[in-house]
Amino acid sequence: MAGFRNALPLIIFLAIGFAAPLLAVIGYSFMPERSFGLLHPPTLENYAAIFNGNSYISFGWSLLLAVLTVAFLALICYPIAYGLARVFGPWAPVITLLFTIPLFVSENVRLYGWLLFFIKNGVLLGTLKSVFGLELESWLFTRPMILLGMVYVYVPFMLFPMTLGVSMVPNETREAALDLGATRWQVFREVELPLSMPGIVIGFLLTFVLAVGAIAEAKILGGQTVIPITHDIEIAFTYAQNWPLGAALAVLLMLVVGILVLFVLRRFDLDAVLGRR
Amino acid sequence: MSQRPAILVLKNLTKSFGKFNAVDGVDLDIADGEFFTIVGPSGSGKTTMIRMLAGMEPATSGDIILRGERINDVPANRRPTCMVFQSLALFPHRTVGENIEFPLKIRGVPPAARKEKALALLRQLRLPESYYGKSVLKCSGGERQRVALARALAFDPEILFFDEPLSAIDYKLRKTLEKELKDIHRETGKTFIYITHSLEEAMVMSDRIGVMRAGKLVQVGTPNEIYSAPRDKFVSEFMGDVNVIPVSLAGGKLISASFDRSFTPPGLPDGFASGHLVIRPEYMRFLDSPDDAENSLSGRLYNEYALGSRIQYQIRAGDHVFIVEKLRQQAPALDLDQSVLIGWDAKDSVLVRD
Incomplete structure (x- = not known):
């Protein structure tokens, strides 16, 4: 009972700050089109509109971009994480700091930085033109550019959990595997990878959930070549003034992401890989 | 082997x-x-x-x-x-x-x-x-x-x-x-x-x-x-509790400066000048008279410890604390601070260099 009393302030805070807005969004998703109150008789027409329309394209892009982002981040971050945990020694904190510093600058500002770097007559192309006389098409407003922006923005969210995962592998288990005849590759596959899995899975989940909700990269670097689902939601809530439709889209996004995350968590029982079985 | x-x-x-x-x-x-x-x-x-x-x-x-x-x-x-x-x-x-x-x-x-x-x-x-x-x-x-x-x-x-x-x-x-x-x-x-x-x-x-x-x-x-x-x-002490007396050779005799007397050695190694006389606690004996062993010392019982099958006695003699161990069945009953005579035969000791 004392436990409940002590937890009560936090429960109230979470109820107001976390549960209430979510419930409001879920409530709105069942309201008639373009209505602004929560007291209308509930209807499924928003969901029907979504399933009859072409929102699946935006859903598809968001999920595809998120999956690709996670895949590229995994390939890029594992070697760096390995280096930070095992190779760089006294330089690891310096490099960690260099990866952290960009987080102090707003994501939008950094993306506009990339825009200035890649834009026609900008830092890269302007220099190439004036110094070498090379005139190239800008890569801005293409799909790979969106991916580049997303990978760039979410590096720390993959790198840090991964580094933690790699540093959790006791060095003696590596040595023992080697001593028992394993090749370097076998040590990696049989010991290092499975033992660093908790950090890797957390990195995957974190970056996937963030990337699926990304919007600025497609807007700024993609120039609306791609409309991710988050952009659709924003349009519904703003220009279109159709809150119920936006709410229904948001609920569907939460469902899709939630189901995927639960699926991954079930596949990789974090407790089991952490050794708490 | x-x-x-x-x-x-x-x-x-x-x-x-x-x-x-x-x-x-x-x-x-x-x-x-x-x-x-x-x-x-x-x-x-x-x-x-x-x-x-x-x-x-x-x-x-x-x-x-x-x-x-x-x-x-x-x-x-x-x-x-x-x-x-x-x-x-x-x-x-x-x-x-x-x-x-x-x-x-x-x-x-x-x-x-x-x-x-x-x-x-x-x-x-x-x-x-x-x-x-x-x-x-x-x-x-x-x-x-x-x-x-x-x-x-x-x-x-x-x-x-x-x-x-x-x-x-x-x-x-x-x-x-x-x-x-x-x-x-x-x-x-x-x-x-x-x-x-x-x-x-x-x-x-x-x-x-x-x-x-x-x-x-x-x-x-x-x-x-x-x-x-x-x-x-180093090796002798690494074995556990041992008695170590610093000694040096003078005039063909093994002299202990701290006891201001000589001890009968187990045989002198070639070129020995100074080192330690090592006696294991189980080779130390309680004596009735100084003639019962080749080397003897008098001291007082400082404390005794029961080590399962054995009893360990700590005997203070001069500035030294000697350790004597006896099987429980053969252990004498001694009072604290009681005067005792302890000793050993030369063959039960080892002379080591520093």
Whole structure:
């Protein structure tokens, strides 16, 4: 009972700050089109509109971009994480700091930085033109550019959990595997990878959930070549003034992401890989 | 032991970290099938030494020769040797069976044959076969020891290294495991090289012991040789409680400055000038008269301790505290501060250099 009393302030805070807005969004998703109150008789027409329309394209892009982002981040971050945990020694904190510093600058500002770097007559192309006389098409407003922006923005969210995962592998288990005849590759596959899995899975989940909700990269670097689902939601809530439709889209996004995350968590029982079985 | 061929020969083996020699010019022959223990205090270089032998640490200079072949440059995963780590280094994400089968899996042994071998090793190490599917994290300390040993045996190494695997285990279980390890050594006939900081542990198991100090092997011998003829004060004190009297040679007599008298030596080594007279506590006797032993001293009983089967007495004589140990049945009843006469025969003492 004392436990409940002590937890009560936090429960109230979470109820107001976390549960209430979510419930409001879920409530709105069942309201008639373009209505602004929560007291209308509930209807499924928003969901029907979504399933009859072409929102699946935006859903598809968001999920595809998120999956690709996670895949590229995994390939890029594992070697760096390995280096930070095992190779760089006294330089690891310096490099960690260099990866952290960009987080102090707003994501939008950094993306506009990339825009200035890649834009026609900008830092890269302007220099190439004036110094070498090379005139190239800008890569801005293409799909790979969106991916580049997303990978760039979410590096720390993959790198840090991964580094933690790699540093959790006791060095003696590596040595023992080697001593028992394993090749370097076998040590990696049989010991290092499975033992660093908790950090890797957390990195995957974190970056996937963030990337699926990304919007600025497609807007700024993609120039609306791609409309991710988050952009659709924003349009519904703003220009279109159709809150119920936006709410229904948001609920569907939460469902899709939630189901995927639960699926991954079930596949990789974090407790089991952490050794708490 | 000496007629068996040497399996491992170390020649002037050295490991330097900067200017510091962790292992300093070690020469050693280890016979095939021998249980050899390297014993030394922490920081003596024994762990560095065994890591070089297992291939986890490159030697700075010198040779490691396995069956006539220099293996300095052979990496750990290609050496036919295997190590049981102090931490055991079991794979926590694998079951007992998977841990034991690991070296076989690496070699591409088919699953059925692997399982058969793993179950045979479980039986050999007195673990129930039902442990095959058990998580290693659910095993007790002693069970993990056995799993680690089974995994190393599954590798079928020519030499098994042990890096203080029993140091974190409680006394009673350690004693059991020491004996089991010696039994396993006998059953497998493999060469075991064991390191520990406990000479007592080394005594129980080893065919031969090498005492290490500051990167050098100061004495190599059978447990009996080390016990009865320690080469210097360090080795004698490493054995546990001993009585040590600083002595020097003057006018053909062995003089103790602190007692201002001479003692009858067990025989003087050539060129001996000064050193220590070492007498083990069980060789010390309580005397009725000074004539009952070749050397005698009077003192007072300071305290006594019951050590299970033995009683240990601390006797103050001058500035020295002497230790006398007697079997419980033969222990005299003494009062604290009672005057006693203690002594020993020259043959029961050892004269060591500094």
